[in-house]
Amino acid sequence: MELNKLLRPHLLNLTPYSSARDEFKGEADVYLDANENAFGSTSSDNYRRYPDPYQSELKAIIGKIKNIDSEYIFLGNGSDEPIDLLIRALCTPSRDKIIITPPTYGMYEVSANINDVEIIKIPLTADFELETDKILEAIDSDVKIIFLCSPNNPTGNSMEKKDILRVVKAFSGLVVLDEAYIDFSSQPSFIPELQSDENLVVLQTFSKAWGLAALRLGMAFANPEIIKVLNMIKPPYNISGATQELALDALKNEDKLASMVQDILAQKKRLKSMLLELPSVIEVYPSDANFLLVKVAKAHEIYLKLIAGKVIVRDRSKVALCEDCLRITVGTAEENKALIAELKRVS
Numbered sequence: 001m002e003l004n005k006l007l008r009p010h011l012l013n014l015t016p017y018s019s020a021r022d023e024f025k026g027e028a029d030v031y032l033d034a035n036e037n038a039f040g041s042t043s044s045d046n047y048r049r050y051p052d053p054y055q056s057e058l059k060a061i062i063g064k065i066k067n068i069d070s071e072y073i074f075l076g077n078g079s080d081e082p083i084d085l086l087i088r089a090l091c092t093p094s095r096d097k098i099i100i101t102p103p104t105y106g107m108y109e110v111s112a113n114i115n116d117v118e119i120i121k122i123p124l125t126a127d128f129e130l131e132t133d134k135i136l137e138a139i140d141s142d143v144k145i146i147f148l149c150s151p152n153n154p155t156g157n158s159m160e161k162k163d164i165l166r167v168v169k170a171f172s173g174l175v176v177l178d179e180a181y182i183d184f185s186s187q188p189s190f191i192p193e194l195q196s197d198e199n200l201v202v203l204q205t206f207s208k209a210w211g212l213a214a215l216r217l218g219m220a221f222a223n224p225e226i227i228k229v230l231n232m233i234k235p236p237y238n239i240s241g242a243t244q245e246l247a248l249d250a251l252k253n254e255d256k257l258a259s260m261v262q263d264i265l266a267q268k269k270r271l272k273s274m275l276l277e278l279p280s281v282i283e284v285y286p287s288d289a290n291f292l293l294v295k296v297a298k299a300h301e302i303y304l305k306l307i308a309g310k311v312i313v314r315d316r317s318k319v320a321l322c323e324d325c326l327r328i329t330v331g332t333a334e335e336n337k338a339l340i341a342e343l344k345r346v347s
């Protein structure tokens, strides 16, 4: 991969913002370099100082858990931040393009639209697999990024590993593989592939299995050259001190993650069998994530009736290939029971 040729040309000469924390990195007694309030704050005193712009303590621990060097890690304000930064770094507005494979996560399209970047859509097959041949045929010299999502949202399935690898190997631009649901999956992460595939970016997040959606903390794993570019164009202090602190706490309790995931997967199995007993349910699709895509008769009507009963699911019935489908997050045993009771009542 020649990253310099993929980057928007003006970035090759960009002078990034140099923060106080960039210009002095050592230990000192008196810090009068960042215009912080030396007297206190109207809230906790823990947040008077600007945070570590590169989150080195967090990255060291994440690196240990994911078995990868810190220099392969970028942290963003949700995974949505690296999605946007990658598009901005590589795609010249109204000239370059991205490829997406709908039905999939909506932010790739929204970010591309915000940045005035053309989108080529290569829909998944009827059983939600990648149309690998068609993806490869759609590549031209203006396509800079291909976004893949596995396990995919909203379909819930993992893509075939050989299909993902085929795209990664054949494409000279970046392949961004969104693994937001990887902790629930029976499939391994593609992070180990980063050693052999320089053009791969793997996205993960603290929003799903880690249970920290409100923190807004996403991870991008990639070749250090790509990470350097993201660091150059990100807002200087994109991860707040409070987020870094709470994420460090969460990582200390990493041992709780696996059992929480097991509980969610057990509930998913129960929810699936309860759903399949309902006459209104036509199909529950295989899921490697913490949600189920469910085909029901009159999905939109049922969705509205569920809302009236104060149970909210996601209506995907207008999404191509997901006609008459609801996307249902796996809840607690009580929440799932309440959902089933409402579904029985309304259908």
Ligand SMILES: *Cc1c(COP(=O)(O)O)cnc(C)c1O
Pocket: 077, 078, 079, 080, 081, 105, 149, 152, 153, 178, 180, 204, 205, 206, 207, 208, 213, 216, 217, 218
């Ligand atoms: C939920 C989700 C995310 C998470 O985004 P954050 O900004 O990290 O909360 C990313 N990708 C997919 C496919 C998702 O479903």
